[in-house]
Amino acid sequence: MYQSLDPARIIETLARLRDRIDARFADAGLARVCRELLDVAHQTSRQTASLQKPNWPLRTGVLLVIAFGALAQIAAARFLHLERVETGIDLLQSLEAAVNLLILFGGAAWFLLTLEERLKRRRALEALHQLRSLAHVVDMHQLTKDPTILLSPPNTTAASPERTMSKFELTRYLDYCAEMQALIGKLAALYAEGMRDPVVIEAVNDIENLATNLGRKIWQKIMILSALEEGAS
Numbered sequence: 001m002y003q004s005l006d007p008a009r010i011i012e013t014l015a016r017l018r019d020r021i022d023a024r025f026a027d028a029g030l031a032r033v034c035r036e037l038l039d040v041a042h043q044t045s046r047q048t049a050s051l052q053k054p055n056w057p058l059r060t061g062v063l064l065v066i067a068f069g070a071l072a073q074i075a076a077a078r079f080l081h082l083e084r085v086e087t088g089i090d091l092l093q094s095l096e097a098a099v100n101l102l103i104l105f106g107g108a109a110w111f112l113l114t115l116e117e118r119l120k121r122r123r124a125l126e127a128l129h130q131l132r133s134l135a136h137v138v139d140m141h142q143l144t145k146d147p148t149i150l151l152s153p154p155n156t157t158a159a160s161p162e163r164t165m166s167k168f169e170l171t172r173y174l175d176y177c178a179e180m181q182a183l184i185g186k187l188a189a190l191y192a193e194g195m196r197d198p199v200v201i202e203a204v205n206d207i208e209n210l211a212t213n214l215g216r217k218i219w220q221k222i223m224i225l226s227a228l229e230e231g232a233s
Helices: 007-025 029-052 056-078 088-113 115-142 147-151 167-194 198-232
Strands: none
Touching: 007 029, 007 167, 029 115, 029 167, 056 088, 056 115, 088 115, 115 167, 115 198, 147 198, 167 198
16 A cells, blocks of 8 residues: 555645645735646546546457458458469569558557557646646746845845745745645656556656756755754854
8 A cells, every 4th residue: 555656645735735825825826826736636636547447448449440450351362362373473463462451450450459558648648748837837936935035135126026925934935835846746656657658657757857856946945044044043
């Protein structure tokens, strides 16, 4: 039970994080982003469960098409009439036609057999693109949260962003952003657990690396705030 991620636990953690953000920053855009991420987590839970199940109607249809194709190959082979071939050229032409039919049938069979995998890959990549976008949205919300502004009196201009948070509030805000980045990485990892598609796994790794790198930038700001608190004490 501890060798795989539990989507229900991730959703539970996100719901608790949403409540924590609402309690301190109910009017902030980050609270709305967290609610959006929670909705995406519910969708991810349903979609990853769906992707792990076999698509029996599609598989049945594919097998029927391949079976009819095999019967068509057998029927076509009967029209070659190799027993009536009189010259070597006729024999080569007949064999060439048979080989071409087999190659075309093999290519069509491979296309149909991998159709389910490619459809699932497309759905997974679309969902992962959504998670990648959310990671960047979270990063945008912490972008203007500069802890160094607390080192000296603010020298603002008309274009400067509004900074009204205390040191404690800024620390909590950045911590919430870091947690959201970590949870985005965990939601992406659910697709890698349910699928063995190398393209999907590579996309998951990219999102996990993205979330980790963005989270590392946030933690650098938190460390600066921690250093400020130690220097003030």
